[in-house]
Structure formats: C-alpha cells, structure tokens
Amino acid sequence: MTATELFLFILGMFRMTRLIMYDSITAFLRKPFHEIVEEPLPDGTVQSFLHIKGSGLRHWIGELLSCYWCTGIWCAAILYIGNIFCPIIFHPLLMILAIAGGASFIEWAVEKWDS
Numbered sequence: 001m002t003a004t005e006l007f008l009f010i011l012g013m014f015r016m017t018r019l020i021m022y023d024s025i026t027a028f029l030r031k032p033f034h035e036i037v038e039e040p041l042p043d044g045t046v047q048s049f050l051h052i053k054g055s056g057l058r059h060w061i062g063e064l065l066s067c068y069w070c071t072g073i074w075c076a077a078i079l080y081i082g083n084i085f086c087p088i089i090f091h092p093l094l095m096i097l098a099i100a101g102g103a104s105f106i107e108w109a110v111e112k113w114d115s
Contacts, residue, residue, distance in 0.1 A: 033062030
C-alpha cells in the first residue's frame with residue numbers, strides 16, 4: 001500500500017465513521033439501538049444522554065455504534081477488505097468517502113479561520 005492509498009483510506013474511514021455515527025441521514029441505522037434521554041438539571045437546563053437499548057446482540061451493536069473508535073475499526077475493516085475482494089464497488093466508494101472526508105477538513109479549517 002502506498003502512502004497515497006493509506007491517506008485515502010484514512011480519509012474514507014473518517015468520513016464513513018462519522019456518517020454512521022453522527023449524520024442524520026443514517027439515524028435510522030442507530031434508532032433500533034439508541035435512545036436519547038433528556039434529564040432536567042438543578043439549574044433548569046436539560047441535558048441529553050444516550051441510552052443503549054436492549055440486551056445481548058442488540059446491546060452489543062448499540063455499544064459499537066456509540067463508540068467512535070469501535071465503529072472506526074469496523075469501518076476500516078469493511079473498506080479495506082471490501083477493496084481487496086470487490087474493488088469495482090469499494091474503490092469508487094472509498095474515493096467518494098475520501099473526497100467527502102477531505103472536504104469536511106477543509107470546512108473545519110475555513111470555520112476556524114473565519115472565527
């Protein structure tokens with residue numbers, strides 16, 4: 001693997017992980033495993049907590065989807081193994097995710113620069 005390929009995998013894995021864990025477009029994937037619970041605090045504000053639903057496999061998947069590092073490992077494995085065994089599908093997917101990941105870093109830098 002070249003340094004360029006590694007860089008593309010890192011960007012793609014970053015974007016895929018954020019897509020699965022945080023983006024509203026994939027909320028339907030998390031909904032069977034997560035519930036947001038809001039609790040009022042003594043000062044009158046409300047704090048939200050993530051509650052993992054169920055037990056057994058359902059709870060395990062919920063734990064997985066609530067941990068950025070865990071989800072990142074699985075995303076990296078899916079992208080890498082998929083690219084080895086089915087590059088015709090996974091290479092374009094990797095490129096799209098890497099481009100989106102790079103764009104998100106640029107957006108972050110622009111926001112920091114503007115503030």
